[in-house]
Amino acid sequence: MSQRANGSGFATAGPDFPDLPEATVARLPEYLRALHNLAEDDQDTVSSEGLAAAAGVNSAKLRKDLSHLGSYGTRGVGYDVQLLIEQIEQVLGLHESRAVALVGIGNLGHALAGYAGFATRGFHIAALFDADPHRVGERVGTMTVRDIAEVEAVVDAERISIGVIATPAHAAQRVADRLVAAGVTSILNFAPCVLVVPDGVDVRKVDLAIELQILSFHEHRKSALTALPAKAVGQ
Numbered sequence: 174m175s176q177r178a179n180g181s182g183f184a185t186a187g188p189d190f191p192d193l194p195e196a197t198v199a200r201l202p203e204y205l206r207a208l209h210n211l212a213e214d215d216q217d218t219v220s221s222e223g224l225a226a227a228a229g230v231n232s233a234k235l236r237k238d239l240s241h242l243g244s245y246g247t248r249g250v251g252y253d254v255q256l257l258i259e260q261i262e263q264v265l266g267l268h269e270s271r272a273v274a275l276v277g278i279g280n281l282g283h284a285l286a287g288y289a290g291f292a293t294r295g296f297h298i299a300a301l302f303d304a305d306p307h308r309v310g311e312r313v314g315t316m317t318v319r320d321i322a323e324v325e326a327v328v329d330a331e332r333i334s335i336g337v338i339a340t341p342a343h344a345a346q347r348v349a350d351r352l353v354a355a356g357v358t359s360i361l362n363f364a365p366c367v368l369v370v371p372d373g374v375d376v377r378k379v380d381l382a383i384e385l386q387i388l389s390f391h392e393h394r395k396s397a398l399t400a401l402p403a404k405a406v407g408q
């Protein structure tokens with residue numbers, strides 16, 4: 174759910190960078206996860222059908238997506254798992270571990286700060302911030318929660334480009350403005366609100382309640398489809 178689109182639906186590209194549809198960019202991490210699982214099972218190659226099934230997409234879409242990376246696989250053999258991992262990681266910019274700042278160390282912030290999965294997926298949480306004096310100074314794992322007033326200095330010192338917002342909605346825009354002023358150029362927003370950011374800053378939003386509401390729609394539709402027609406009731 175990117176909040177920013179450039180109109181063409183394509184991710185902005187530089188001269189040596191493949192022009193990728195946003196939908197392809199969104200599927201690349203799924204392929205990467207599936208490929209890592211295959212590599213862990215010592216699988217050297219995978220067919221487009223096998224990888225598509227593992228990633229939960231259709232194989233024609235997968236072949237098209239990977240063709241954007243110049244990856245076509247070998248007829249009768251499929252894709253080289255390790256090579257494809259390297260290509261996708263290169264395009265996603267995961268060859269270097271990216272420093273992330275997490276703002277709002279409440280219930281959600283604690284859970285995110287303790288999630289070990291970021292490190293293996295190309296990210297490390299470099300700083301934790303909160304505005305509550307009772308939270309500032311608290312130890313969370315190996316880190317100490319800092320005062321949000323330090324954000325400019327820390328973002329600069331730790332070369333942080335991505336900020337994660339886990340504050341209440343009423344504080345999120347102010348936090349986003351501060352992160353952007355400090356030099357952050359990508360924001361992952363957990364607060365249930367729309368953020369306004371300048372051009373050049375990317376925002377993605379995560380909202381489990383919206384996902385549940387979409388599932389609710391499907392539940393609603395299924396029950397409508399399976400309901401007996403009114404006149405059949407009682408016959």
Ligand SMILES: NC(=O)c1ccc[n+]([C@@H]2O[C@H](COP(=O)([O-])OP(=O)(O)OC[C@H]3O[C@@H](n4cnc5c(N)ncnc54)[C@H](O)[C@@H]3O)[C@@H](O)[C@H]2O)c1
Pocket residue numbers: 276277278279280281282302303304305308321339340341342344347348362363364365379380381382
């Ligand atoms: N996206 C999702 O699926 C999802 C799921 C759960 C919660 N949320 C949202 O995540 C946010 C956090 O939820 P929570 O349960 O952890 O809340 P919480 O109240 O436990 O924690 C919020 C923290 O933000 C801090 N804070 C407030 N204003 C701040 C500011 N200006 N600068 C820095 N820190 C500030 C508070 O001191 C507190 O520690 C809420 O907006 C909630 O709606 C989203």
